[in-house]
Amino acid sequence: MKNRNLIDSFNNAINGIICAIKSERNMKIHICTAIVVFIMSIFFDLTKAEFLIVCISVAMVIVSELFNTAIEELVNMITTGYHPKVKIIKDVSAGAVLVSAFFAVIVGYFVFFEHVSTGLESGVERIRQYPMHITIIALIVTVSVVLVLKAVTGKGTPLRGGLPSGHAAIASAITTAVALWSINSKITLLCIVLSLLVIQSRLEAKIHNFIEVFIGAVIGFLITLLLFQTFL
Incomplete structure (x- = not known):
């Protein structure tokens, strides 16, 4: 069925990624590796070109795995028995993932080798000097x-409803970052008011209940506070 609006399109796309992560062991490995790579990219002094190359390499691996998963599901829906052609299809799609992962490892080696050899300390110091990096993380x-x-809870969609409230979590994270970063109490107060309005709008629209927005706000607050306390 065709998506009714843009939000449905995004929800379905995110649900597809979540399904692939939950059902495919290799996708879990790719996602964990991607998170580690991006964290390393923040710590080490990569140029813009190097960072873009890393992003493209990571995207190629994940996209290849998504296509591989989709092809396997399609083939499994068509036939449940063994067929030489089916084996070839699955092997070729898996081979595409292997090729993309192989070249991603090569890219990672050449990009990070020199930076890793210079040490981790300079990267931590750079993050401390720019609180915006901590906020983005x-x-x-x-x-x-x-x-x-x-x-995990299976409630709502990635962009609407469910436990916890993503809007409340993001609003709380931004407000906490501003409060810890800025010395201007008026700006902090303004952010608190805006966050409360965001939370109130979710309650008024009956998209979330109080527990969902409360847990979301606590998650955003604790994660941001922990990261600022770690790096600053």
Whole structure:
């Protein structure tokens, strides 16, 4: 069936990624590896070109695995018995993942070797000098935790409803980052008011209940506070 609106399109796409992660062991490995690679990219002084190359390499591996999963599901739906052609189809799609992963490892080696040899300390110091980096990391971690919890609880969709509230988590994370980063109490107060309005809108629209928005707000607050306390 055709998606009714843009939100449904995004929800279905995210659900597809979540299904692949939950059902495929290799996808779990790819996602964990991608997270480690991106964290390393933040710690080490990569150029813009190097970072873009890393992003493209990671995307190629994950996209290849998504196509591989889709092809396997399609073939399994068509036939349940053994057939030489089916084996070839699955082997070729798996081979595409292997090729992309192999070249991603080569890219990672050449990009990170020199940076790793210079040490981790300079990367940590750079993050401390730019709190915006910590804020971005906090938002990424917060969104990831929210999506994982929604997948585990099975309630709502990735972008609407369910436990916890993603809007409340993100609003809380941003407000916490501003409060810890800025010395201007007026800006902090404004962010608190805006966060409360976001939470109130989710309650008024009956998209979330109080427990869902409360847990979301706590998650955003704790993750951001932990990261700022770690790096600053």
